[in-house]
Amino acid sequence: MFSKACEYGIKASIFIAVNSREGRRVNPKEIAEEIDSPQAFTAKILQDLVRANLINSVKGAYGGFEINKNEISKIKLSQIVRAIDGDRIYNGCGLGLHTCDETHPCPVHDKFKLVRKELKDLLENTNLEQLALNIKSGASFLKI
Amino acid sequence: MFSKACEYGIKASIFIAVNSREGRRVNPKEIAEEIDSPQAFTAKILQDLVRANLINSVKGAYGGFEINKNEISKIKLSQIVRAIDGDRIYNGCGLGLHTCDETHPCPVHDKFKLVRKELKDLLENTNLEQLALNIKSGASFLKI
DNA sequence: TTTATTTCGGATAATTTTATCCTATTTATA
């Protein structure tokens, strides 16, 4: 469904959001521990998210990654996924035809549209604040 | 979503079904042409499907791949996907946690369940006969 | 029985994805 890179990117973003809400910056080591991911690889993905302007990085001593407090609720999961996996999840054909095209549908097109609709709904209507709050309250988990 | 191998496997199965309905065996060369896939790789996937007892192979001259006429409507997409990609699509966590567990959910678990439900519906309630008929009638396509 | 045809299966190669390592650059603080 999502690439490993994307899974790590989503979980890292949530962990950063949890901490940024409390004014704390975090570094790749902490992040990788909290989301159970390979540290250096995770750091690379964080770079992508910084370049996509979804998170901020601060170099040097006392630096780390953070998200602007009043941005947290504005960042949708879709933006993170798009920054890492592109939008094949939105536009790609379920059976790999060059394009998903209503007028030239693959055999599963009609039902696949429903799957994609549900996924789109998940990605478009979920923001980092909601996810951070659920982590904070212990309603959901980032690892194991 | 599905692996390339699985995409090829699904499309190949449909093409075989279309032809088996008309009493015709097909070989990897034809199949690869009709579904626009690499021939040798497709042949490997066909072997998997044979081993999973979803399609039959006949060796030697005038051989090829076929599906028992009265099996065609009984083969569900889920069986093909399971034979090639396993059942991570059914049981896997959307964010890569070790297991998808109601009592230890990842941040997207609740909404991801709906996506999976839709996908399950697609896979469980679609059989090769329906798909073959749609190809035959020109309502759907296996390539481009 | 011989031949031509076809799948089977193992070995290998290419590509993509995932992961690691090391140095350069930036920056806060002493």
Added chain:
DNA sequence: TATAAATAGGATAAAATTATCCGAAATAAA
């Protein structure tokens, strides 16, 4: 200004997926 602490980024490496090749085994028909 010197130092220590961080991220940035390039170069590799490892692993998984995708793809190719070739000889062996099976089989139908001549």
